[in-house]
Amino acid sequence: MRDRITAVRRNVLARHLFLALVGLLVVVVVVESISDYRNTQLASMAYLGIAAGGLTVLTGTNGQLSLGHGALMAIGAYTSALLLPDSDSSLPLSLVILAAVAVTLVVGAAVGLAAARLHGPYLAGATLALAVAVPGIALYFKETLGGEQGLRVVMPDIPVWVLDLAFFVTGQDLSRSRYTAYVGWLTLIVVFVLLANLSAGRTGRRWRAVRDDEVSAELAGIDLGRARVSAFMVSAAAAGAAGAILAFTVKLAAPSAFTLTLSLTLLAAIVLGGLGSLAGALIGAALLTFLPSVVTDVGRSAGLSDIQAAELAPLVYGLVMVAVILLAPAGIVGSLRGAVQRSATTRRTTSPTTTKGTAS
Amino acid sequence: MTELQLSGITVTFGGLTALQDVGLTVGPRQVHGVIGPNGAGKTTLFNVACGFVQPDSGDVVRRGERVEGLRPRDLPRLGMARTLQGLGLFDRMTVLDNVMVGADHHARSGFLGGLLALPRAGADERALRDRARSALEDLGVAAYADRYPPSLPYPIRKRVALARALVSEPDLLLLDEPASGLSAAEMEELGDLVRTLTEQMSVLLVEHHMDLVMRVCDEITVLDFGRVIAHGTPDEVRHDPAVLAAYLGEDVH
Numbered sequence: 012m013r014d015r016i017t018a019v020r021r022n023v024l025a026r027h028l029f030l031a032l033v034g035l036l037v038v039v040v041v042v043e044s045i046s047d048y049r050n051t052q053l054a055s056m057a058y059l060g061i062a063a064g065g066l067t068v069l070t071g072t073n074g075q076l077s078l079g080h081g082a083l084m085a086i087g088a089y090t091s092a093l094l095l096p097d098s099d100s101s102l103p104l105s106l107v108i109l110a111a112v113a114v115t116l117v118v119g120a121a122v123g124l125a126a127a128r129l130h131g132p133y134l135a136g137a138t139l140a141l142a143v144a145v146p147g148i149a150l151y152f153k154e155t156l157g158g159e160q161g162l163r164v165v166m167p168d169i170p171v172w173v174l175d176l177a178f179f180v181t182g183q184d185l186s187r188s189r190y191t192a193y194v195g196w197l198t199l200i201v202v203f204v205l206l207a208n209l210s211a212g213r214t215g216r217r218w219r220a221v222r223d224d225e226v227s228a229e230l231a232g233i234d235l236g237r238a239r240v241s242a243f244m245v246s247a248a249a250a251g252a253a254g255a256i257l258a259f260t261v262k263l264a265a266p267s268a269f270t271l272t273l274s275l276t277l278l279a280a281i282v283l284g285g286l287g288s289l290a291g292a293l294i295g296a297a298l299l300t301f302l303p304s305v306v307t308d309v310g311r312s313a314g315l316s317d318i319q320a321a322e323l324a325p326l327v328y329g330l331v332m333v334a335v336i337l338l339a340p341a342g343i344v345g346s347l348r349g350a351v352q353r354s355a356t357t358r359r360t361t362s363p364t365t366t367k368g369t370a371s
Numbered sequence: 372m373t374e375l376q377l378s379g380i381t382v383t384f385g386g387l388t389a390l391q392d393v394g395l396t397v398g399p400r401q402v403h404g405v406i407g408p409n410g411a412g413k414t415t416l417f418n419v420a421c422g423f424v425q426p427d428s429g430d431v432v433r434r435g436e437r438v439e440g441l442r443p444r445d446l447p448r449l450g451m452a453r454t455l456q457g458l459g460l461f462d463r464m465t466v467l468d469n470v471m472v473g474a475d476h477h478a479r480s481g482f483l484g485g486l487l488a489l490p491r492a493g494a495d496e497r498a499l500r501d502r503a504r505s506a507l508e509d510l511g512v513a514a515y516a517d518r519y520p521p522s523l524p525y526p527i528r529k530r531v532a533l534a535r536a537l538v539s540e541p542d543l544l545l546l547d548e549p550a551s552g553l554s555a556a557e558m559e560e561l562g563d564l565v566r567t568l569t570e571q572m573s574v575l576l577v578e579h580h581m582d583l584v585m586r587v588c589d590e591i592t593v594l595d596f597g598r599v600i601a602h603g604t605p606d607e608v609r610h611d612p613a614v615l616a617a618y619l620g621e622d623v624h
Contacts, residue, residue, distance in 0.1 A: 023496075024488035205486055212485035212492055213478055213499070216464070220472045223461035230421070230455075231539070232447035232476040241482065 023211045027204045034203075038196040043181050047188040051260065052300055054188070057195030058084075058256035060296035061202050063280040064289050065249025068206055070278070071287025072215060073242035074222030075126060076134055079141030080250045081273030085264070086118050087111035087254020089149065092162035092264035100167060104194055104259065111255035112248045119247020120240065127239035142274045146266035161265025164258045166191070195256045202249050203289050209245065210289075218242050283335050285342025294343055302328055373434070374399055374543045374573040375420065375451075380429035382415055382597075389415045390426070393599055395592045397543065402565060402574045404584040406608075407594035408617055413577045414547070416594065420575065421446055421453045421545055433543075447476035452541035456548045458532040460520040466531050467516040470503035473535035477502065506538035507531070510564075526557050537568075544568065546576040550583050562587050585609065593617070 042050060066080050090111040094102055122141060126134055149156040156162065169190050177185035185193075209215050220228040221238045229235055258264050280299050284291025303324035310320030339346035378394040390412045397403040405413050418424040420431065422441035431438045433449055446452060452473075461469050478499055484492035507513040510530040520528050529552070536544060546565070550558050558580065565574055565587045578584050584591065585605045593601040593614050601611040608614055 023493060027488065208488040209482075209485050212488065212496060213475065213480065214482055214485045216468055216472055217475065219464050219468070220461050223463055224459045226443070226455065227459035227461065227535075228472065229443040230446055230453055230459075231472045231535075232444050233472075234444055 023208060027207045027211075030207075031200050031204050034200050035197075038193070038200075039180070042189055042192045042196070043183065047186055050186075050188040050192040052304065054192045054195040054256065054260040056296050056300040057192070057199045058253040058260060059277070059280060059299055060293045061195075061199050061256060062250050062253035063277050063284070063292035063296050064199075064203055064206055065246040065253070066277050067281040067284070067287055067289065067292045068210060068218075068249070069242050069246035070281060071285075072210060072222065073218040073239065075239060075242065076131070076278075077126075077138040077243075077246070078135050078271070078274050078278070079122065079138035079145075080246070080277050081269045081271065082141045082145035083115050083119060083122075083247050083250035084254035084257060084273065085145050085149070085266075085269035086115045087251035088258040088264040088268070089156060089162065089254075090114045090251070091255040091258040092164045093155075095164050095166065095258075096162075097165050100165070102167065103170075104167070108198060108252055108255045111258075112251045115251025115254065116244055116248045119244045119250075122247070123240040123243025126243055127236045138274075139271070142269075142271045146269050149264075149266045157265070159266065161263050161267075164262045164264060166259060166262065191259050194259060198252055198256055202252055203293075206245070206249065207289055214241070279332065282342060283332065285345030285348070288342070288344040288348075291342050291344035298331065302331065373397065373432070374401075375575065376430075376432040377416070377420060378430050378432070380416065380419055380426045380431075382412075382419060382424060382426050388597055390419070390594075390597045393429075393594065393597070395599070395602070397573050397575050398590075399573055400569045401589045402569055402576065402587050404588035404591045405575070405577045405594065406579060406581070406584055406591060407600075409579075410596075411594040412597040413594055415597075417453075417545060417547055417575075417577050421451065447539045447541075450540075450542045451545065452536040452539045452543075453545040454532050454536045454547055454549065456551060458520075458528055460528060460532055460535075462519065462521050465517050465519060466507065466512070466523075467500070467503055469520065469531060470506055470535045470538050471499045473538040474499045474502045474506075476539060502538055503534075506534040509537070510534045525552055526554075529553070533564075542572045544572050544574045546574060546578075548578055549576060550578055550580045558583055 042053065045053070062080055062084055066077060069075050069077055088111070091107050094100065094107050094110055122138070125137060129137055149161070150158055166187070169185060169187070173190070174185055177183070177189075217228070217233050217238050220231065220233060221235055225235055228238070257268065261268065276299055280295030281292050282295070283298055284293065284295035306324045306327045307320045310323040311317065315323065335343065341349055373396050375397040376394075377396075380390050380393045381388070382390040393412070393416060395403065395405070405416060407413050415424060419426050422443045422445060425440065431441055433451070438445075438449065461472065464472070478495045480489070480492040480495040483489075484495075504513060504516065507516055510533060512527055512530045512534065515523055515527060515531070520531065523531070529549075533549075549561055549565070553561060562583055565576070568574055576584075576588070588605055591603065591605055591608045592599055593608055593611070595617040600613045600617060601608050603611070
C-alpha cells in the first residue's frame with residue numbers, strides 16, 4: 012500500500028490529476044453552497060488565478076518580468092467577445108477559450124522573441140509598452156473593437172446536457188453565475204495541471220536553469236533564447252485563457268478593464284503568494300478578490316460609513332503587502348516551504364547516521 | 372585520432388592581442404595542462420575551446436573535423452563538457468536537479484510530452500534522475516541530492532559541479548582552475564580523480580597550482596603574453612629556460 016502511495020507521488024501525471032480531482036470536488040461544494048453574487052466573485056478569482064499562474068511560471072520559474080500580462084488578457088477577452096457577439100452564436104465556450112489561447116499564443120510568441128533579448132528593467136519597459144499600447148488599439152479600431160465602450164459579450168445558453176448533469180449531481184437548477192464560476196474553475200484546473208506538468212518536468216528544469224545561471228545552462232546544451240520564448244508563450248497562453256474567463260464573467264471586453272493596474276495586480280498576487288508556486292498564485296488571487304469586499308463588510312459592521320469602509324480596503328491591502336514583504340519575503344507559500352525544508356534539514360543533521368557514509 | 376586540436380588561434384580584444392598564433396593538441400585519454408603567469412591568455416584559450424570567444428583566426432578541430440562557429444551550447448553534442456571557475460551552480464535548484472540539467476541532452480521527450488506528462492516523458496525523467504544519482508554517487512556526494520547548493524561547503528559544491536559536467540558523459544572534459552579553494556589534501560584527491568577520469572576521457576585543464584599540474588598532466592603547454600613559450604612533458608617544461616624566465620621568482624620545481 013505504501014509502495015503504491017509513493018508510486019503515485021512519484022508519477023507526475025497521477026499526482027497532478029489527483030490534486031485536480033480534489034480541487035474539482037472542492038469547487039463543486041463551494042459553488043453550490045454560496046450565493047450568485049459570491050459566485051461572480053469566485054469567477055473573478057478564477058481568471059485572476061489563471062493569469063497569475065501563467066505569470067508565476069514566467070517570473071518565478073524562468074526569471075522574466077512582465078508588466079504586460081494585463082494586455083495579454085485583453086487579447087484573450089477581445090477574441091472571446093468577437094466570437095460571442097449575440098445570442099445566436101452557438102460556439103461552445105471551450106472552443107472560444109481555445110481560440111483566445113491560440114490568438115494570445117501568437118502575440119506571446121512575438122513579444123517573447125523580443126523579450127528573450129532583454130533583461131531586467133529593459134524587459135519591464137518593453138512589456139510595459141505592451142500594457143499601455145494594447146488598450147489603445149481597442150480605441151483606435153472603434154468599428155470592430157467598440158472603442159471606449161468595448162464589446163458586449165453575450166454568453167450562449169447553457170447546454171442542455173450541462174443543465175441535466177448539474178441537476179443530477181446537485182439536485183438544483185444551475186444558475187448563470189454558477190455556470191460561469193464552473194467554466195472559470197474548470198479552466199483553471201486544466202491550465203494548472205498543464206502548467207504543473209511542464210514545471211515538474213524537463214521543460215521546467217530548463218527554465219529554472221536559465222533563470223539561475225545562463226552560462227551553465229548554455230554549457231548544458233540549453234538554447235537560452237528558445238527557453239525564454241517558450242516560457243513567455245506558455246505564460247501568454249494562460250493569460251489568454253484568463254482573458255476569456257474575464258469576458259465570460261463581466262460580459263464585456265472594454266479597455267478600462269485592462270489598464271496597467273491589472274498587470275501590476277497580477278504581479279502583486281504572485282509576489283504575495285510566493286514566486287514560482289501555483290498554489291501561491293491561487294492564494295494571491297484569492298487575497299486580491301476577497302480581501303477588499305471582506306474588509307469593506309467588516310468596516311461597515313464596525314459602524315463606519317460606506318465611504319470610510321470602502322477606503323479601508325486599499326489600506327488593509329497595503330498593510331498586508333508590507334507585512335508579507337517584511338515577514339515572509341519569499342511569499343506565503345515560499346516561506347512555508349522554506350520553514351518545512353529548514354526543519355527537515357535540522358532533523359537530518361541531528362541524526363548523523365543518515366548524512367554520513369557517502370559524504371567524503 | 373586527436374580529441375581536440377587548436378591551431379593558429381589569434382584573439383584580439385580591441386587593440387590588445389590576447390592570443391597570438393597559439394596551438395595545442397589533446398590526445399586521446401590524455402591530461403593536457405595549460406599554464407602560464409597571470410594574464411598569459413590561459414582563460415581566453417579555454418574560452419575559445421568552448422565557444423565563449425570566437426577567435427579572429429585559427430581553427431578548432433574536434434576529432435579530425437573542423438568546428439565552425441562553435442557555440443557553448445554545442446558542447447554536449449560534441450561530447451565535450453566544461454566546468455567553471457566560479458562553479459555556476461543553479462542556486463535555487465536541488466543538487467539532483469543541478470546534475471539532471473547536465474544530463475539534459477540525453478533526454479528525447481519534447482515539450483508536448485512534458486505538457487501532458489506522457490509516459491515517454493516520465494521514462495525520460497526517470498532515466499535522467501538515475502544518471503544524475505549515479506554521477507553524484509561516483510563523486511561521493513549522493514547524500515546531498517536534495518539540498519540546495521548555497522547551503523553546502525565549497526568542496527562539496529565543487530564535486531557537484533564536476534558531477535554535472537561528467538553526467539553528460541563527455542570524452543573531452545575542460546577543467547577551469549579545478550584546484551582553486553581546495554586544501555592540500557583535497558587537491559591530492561582531485562589529482563587522483565583526474566587520473567582516473569583518463570580511463571574514459573581526455574582532460575584539458577587550466578590551473579596554476581604547479582604541483583597538481585606537474586603530477587597529473589601528460590603534456591603541458593606554457594603561455595606567456597599570449598604566445599606559446601614551451602610545450603612538452605612535465606619534465607621537459609620544468610627545465611625549460613624560457614619557462615624558468617617567465618616564472619622567475621616562482622617555484623616551478
